[in-house]
Amino acid sequence: MSVKFTRREFLAASLVSCVAALVGCASRSQSAQEGAASTTAGSAASNNASASGSTSAATQPAGNGKALVVYFSYTGHLDTMAHWLADETGSDLVRVTAVDAYPDDYDATVERAKTELDNGTRPQINVNLTPEQLKEYDTVFFGFPVWWYDLPMPMVTFLENNDLSGKTVIPLLSHEGSSNGANALPNLEKLAKGATVRSQDALSIHGKDVDGSESAVRSWATDLGYSK
Numbered sequence: 001m002s003v004k005f006t007r008r009e010f011l012a013a014s015l016v017s018c019v020a021a022l023v024g025c026a027s028r029s030q031s032a033q034e035g036a037a038s039t040t041a042g043s044a045a046s047n048n049a050s051a052s053g054s055t056s057a058a059t060q061p062a063g064n065g066k067a068l069v070v071y072f073s074y075t076g077h078l079d080t081m082a083h084w085l086a087d088e089t090g091s092d093l094v095r096v097t098a099v100d101a102y103p104d105d106y107d108a109t110v111e112r113a114k115t116e117l118d119n120g121t122r123p124q125i126n127v128n129l130t131p132e133q134l135k136e137y138d139t140v141f142f143g144f145p146v147w148w149y150d151l152p153m154p155m156v157t158f159l160e161n162n163d164l165s166g167k168t169v170i171p172l173l174s175h176e177g178s179s180n181g182a183n184a185l186p187n188l189e190k191l192a193k194g195a196t197v198r199s200q201d202a203l204s205i206h207g208k209d210v211d212g213s214e215s216a217v218r219s220w221a222t223d224l225g226y227s228k
């Protein structure tokens, strides 16, 4: 049921080529859930088991302060993109994961995500940034896959647990047809209270194109003025 439903819904808005992407995604889910790279840098990253950082705390983006890449990824696309972005910008990197990890089975995850969205569930997450840590960052790159035309619920938890007011939030997303993120960007704007959410500058990459998107991700960040 969920496979058919997933394909009918997501592929209606995209093309038949997405089938391969969805199938490919399923086989990558295990490695994607195993956590980000092992090194840590920056005080935010050091507080999180699932976080990794790519640069020293001294690295500065174009703004006056540092940038943080916060992302969620199930099948690995955002994980890949977030690492390119952090490397390009010298940002710290934090991966949001659910304490109760999503199953490796793709269809089971699709079902659970739908239930969570319908019920307004806020899954507990493995990221716990203190206000002092967050204060270091002027900019938060916010990376997520579109889930059921919306934000994955763990990212809703993140937005409700962390005060991003006064910061610039720049979305980075991946999808299988919902290229404008559907409800996700309006919801991000609503949930990131007091932040400037640059939805018009969001980078959106189709799942099947992620592997070839390194230069697009890097030049997007550079064009926005974030480069180490």
Ligand SMILES: Cc1cc2nc3c(=O)[nH]c(=O)nc-3n(C[C@H](O)[C@H](O)[C@H](O)COP(=O)(O)O)c2cc1C
Residues within 6 Å of the ligand: 010, 025, 072, 073, 074, 075, 076, 077, 078, 079, 109, 110, 111, 113, 114, 144, 145, 146, 147, 148, 149, 150, 174, 175, 176, 177, 178, 179, 206, 207
């Ligand atoms: C639970 C779930 C729900 C999804 N819902 C949508 C959707 O509504 N629209 C869409 O275009 N893609 C949807 N997708 C596809 C993902 O957004 C897409 O494969 C993305 O590239 C995955 O990123 P990731 O590898 O970082 O998890 C969904 C995938 C999953 C697992």
